[in-house]
Amino acid sequence: MSLDTATVRRVASLARLRVEERDLPRLESELNGILGWIEQLQAVDTTGVEPVAGGGAEALRLREDRVTDGGIQDDVLANAPDRAGAFFAVPKVVE
Amino acid sequence: MTAATDLTLAGARAALARRELSAVELTRAHLDAIAALNPRLNAFITVTPDQALAQAGAADAALARGDAGPLTGLPLAVKDLFCTAGTRTTAASRILGDFVPPYESTVTSQLLRDGAVFLGKANLDEFAMGSSNTSSAFGPVENPWKRQGEENTVLVPGGSSGGSAAAVAARLALGATATDTGGSIRQPAAFCGVAGIKPTYGRCSRFGIIAYASSLDQAGPVARTVEDCAILLNSMAGFDPRDSTSADLAVPDFAAACERGVKGLRIGIPREYRLDALPAEIAALWEQGMAWLQAEGATLAEISLPHTRYALPTYYIVAPAEASSNLARYDGVRFGLRKDGEDLKDLYERTRAAGFGEEVKRRILIGTYVLSAGYYDAYYVKAQQVRALIRQDFDRAWDQVDAILAPTTPTAAFGRDEKQDDPVAMYLNDVFTITANLAGLPGMSVPAGQDAKGLPLGLQILGRRFDEETVFAVGRAIERNAGFSALPALRAAA
Numbered sequence: 220m221s222l223d224t225a226t227v228r229r230v231a232s233l234a235r236l237r238v239e240e241r242d243l244p245r246l247e248s249e250l251n252g253i254l255g256w257i258e259q260l261q262a263v264d265t266t267g268v269e270p271v272a273g274g275g276a277e278a279l280r281l282r283e284d285r286v287t288d289g290g291i292q293d294d295v296l297a298n299a300p301d302r303a304g305a306f307f308a309v310p311k312v313v314e
Numbered sequence: 315m316t317a318a319t320d321l322t323l324a325g326a327r328a329a330l331a332r333r334e335l336s337a338v339e340l341t342r343a344h345l346d347a348i349a350a351l352n353p354r355l356n357a358f359i360t361v362t363p364d365q366a367l368a369q370a371g372a373a374d375a376a377l378a379r380g381d382a383g384p385l386t387g388l389p390l391a392v393k394d395l396f397c398t399a400g401t402r403t404t405a406a407s408r409i410l411g412d413f414v415p416p417y418e419s420t421v422t423s424q425l426l427r428d429g430a431v432f433l434g435k436a437n438l439d440e441f442a443m444g445s446s447n448t449s450s451a452f453g454p455v456e457n458p459w460k461r462q463g464e465e466n467t468v469l470v471p472g473g474s475s476g477g478s479a480a481a482v483a484a485r486l487a488l489g490a491t492a493t494d495t496g497g498s499i500r501q502p503a504a505f506c507g508v509a510g511i512k513p514t515y516g517r518c519s520r521f522g523i524i525a526y527a528s529s530l531d532q533a534g535p536v537a538r539t540v541e542d543c544a545i546l547l548n549s550m551a552g553f554d555p556r557d558s559t560s561a562d563l564a565v566p567d568f569a570a571a572c573e574r575g576v577k578g579l580r581i582g583i584p585r586e587y588r589l590d591a592l593p594a595e596i597a598a599l600w601e602q603g604m605a606w607l608q609a610e611g612a613t614l615a616e617i618s619l620p621h622t623r624y625a626l627p628t629y630y631i632v633a634p635a636e637a638s639s640n641l642a643r644y645d646g647v648r649f650g651l652r653k654d655g656e657d658l659k660d661l662y663e664r665t666r667a668a669g670f671g672e673e674v675k676r677r678i679l680i681g682t683y684v685l686s687a688g689y690y691d692a693y694y695v696k697a698q699q700v701r702a703l704i705r706q707d708f709d710r711a712w713d714q715v716d717a718i719l720a721p722t723t724p725t726a727a728f729g730r731d732e733k734q735d736d737p738v739a740m741y742l743n744d745v746f747t748i749t750a751n752l753a754g755l756p757g758m759s760v761p762a763g764q765d766a767k768g769l770p771l772g773l774q775i776l777g778r779r780f781d782e783e784t785v786f787a788v789g790r791a792i793e794r795n796a797g798f799s800a801l802p803a804l805r806a807a808a
Contacts, residue, residue: 222683226683227679230679230682230683230686231679232663233682233686234638234666234678234679234682235642235645235659235662235663235666236663236666236667236670236675236678236679237660237663237664237666237667246679249676250676250680252736253630253676253680254680254683256627256630257627257630257631257693258627259624259627260624260627260628260631260693260696260697260700261692261696263621263624263696263699263700263703265699265700265703268699268702269699270695270699270701270702271698271701271702271705272529273529273559274515274516274528274530274531274532274751274754275514275515275559275754279558279559280558280562282555291416294417295416295648297414297416298412298413298414298416298648298649298650299647299649300646300649300650300651300652301652307647307648309647309658309661310654310655310656310657310658310661312657
């Protein structure tokens with residue numbers, strides 16, 4: 220599987236990364252280099268092998284369903300690039 | 315008298331306890347060393363002298379009262395991936411360049427609980443993605459070691475915890491926190507001639523550590539001796555309900571385990587690690603390590619880890635996939651850099667393009683691609699299956715052996731201008747370390763020898779899950795036999 224320019228553009232959009240047109244050929248070639256190398260995994264027989272997702276124990280611990288945190292609005296907003304009162308502010312989304 | 319910056323962590327602790335040295339004197343000696351050498355080495359992104367001296371003053375008061383903790387008055391560097399309340403935490407990225415966390419990571423809060431002094435925040439590869447500490451938005455770190463006769467060649471310290479390892483090697487700190495996702499503690503430790511351990515996945519809480527690849531990331535210490543690593547890990551480790559993958563297990567006395575010896579231990583030598591391209595001096599050091607352990611009463615056994623050659627490509631699917639998801643939070647809205655755009659999507663895209671460096675972007679794109687519709691099964695699920703096979707390889711090995719001995723890296727530290735242009739060649743740095751992350755195992759690098767140019771080389775010990783004690787015992791035996799005493803060219807009090 221090899222990426223073309225259109226796919227690189229689509230993946231960059233999915234990743235919310237602005238990529239300039241002039242950078243697309245370089246990215247395409249770098250990504251294809253890595254993907255070509257990763258391709259060797261297809262040689263491994265994984266029939267019937269259960270995939271592992273986590274790094275540790277198979278089952279994650281569940282905690283009691285109760286509120287354990289909160290009341291720290293100022294801390295939460297302290298690093299906001301823009302805020303309006305008690306809210307994070309962003310450019311207008313709906314006309 | 316030994317310079318304060320040349321003491322080991324254990325030695326400094328003893329000197330403080332005997333009141334031969336005050337915590338303020340010890341801290342000041344390290345701050346002076348940082349002031350002298352950091353402009354060149356760039357091992358710290360942020361230095362916090364006022365905070366350090368205040369903590370040292372409090373440590374002297376605690377020592378005078380007779381209620382010192384395990385780390386009271388000991389100056390450490392903190393990798394700038396651990397959130398520190400009130401102190402800027404950047405992950406070496408422009409996107410977090412001005413981020414001041416309102417909370418403390420669990421690992422650093424435990425070090426503070428035990429009395430440690432924080433000198434500042436250590437440099438790293440951006441978001442811990444790299445093996446040479448050249449991708450930091452705050453500039454690269456210089457390895458304090460020099461090849462003999464090449465004093466002007468700048469060598470990389472390894473990465474991603476390059477600032478932590480360089481600071482400890484150059485005697486700018488007694489020890490440092492670090493993190494390891496594919497070798498990021500062990501490889502820089504080896505390149506800088508210091509010791510470092512990545513404990514078992516789940517041993518240290520990940521709460522408050524900026525995430526790269528959550529199923530692989532694990533915190534651990536870097537220090538100049540095996541015992542110093544054990545002392546630090548004893549403080550850093552332990553159950554934390556705020557990390558869902560934290561192991562609810564008692565923390566053993568790691569420092570006590572260092573002197574257990576290796577008599578009767580079965581040490582595995584993985585056949586697949588004997589790479590054709592392995593330099594002769596690294597192969598010879600590995601043989602030497604085997605001989606040392608055998609002479610101390612361990613037995614050697616050749617083992618097979620048949621899926622070893624697939625570990626790197628597996629990692630370079632799993633880690634970018636997790637990274638693309640973890641780094642989605644940096645969108646210019648709640649914290650970090652913002653670049654304004656025409657609309658919200660344009661704001662996201664401009665913010666992330668301006669905030670992330672090239673390697674981070676590359677990994678986000680790879681991760682997004684392997685998780686995207688149509689490719690998820692072929693790449694991501696396949697990698698998760700191969701990861702299961704890599705784990706099974708180790709599970710079988712543990713029926714035959716108690717620990718595994720291997721080189722830490724396939725080469726000594728390389729020049730900043732060497733082999734940086736090919737991402738795949740760079741990734742090969744991690745060929746011996748990455749399997750421990752994929753399998754969740756503890757792994758330690760111990761300085762064990764030098765190459766022909768005088769650069770340090772490390773040997774690596776891998777152990778069973780949650781059996782860091784055996785890793786420490788074997789590491790200490792290697793350290794004792796190696797008697798590594800070479801010093802880097804750039805260091806405090808030199």
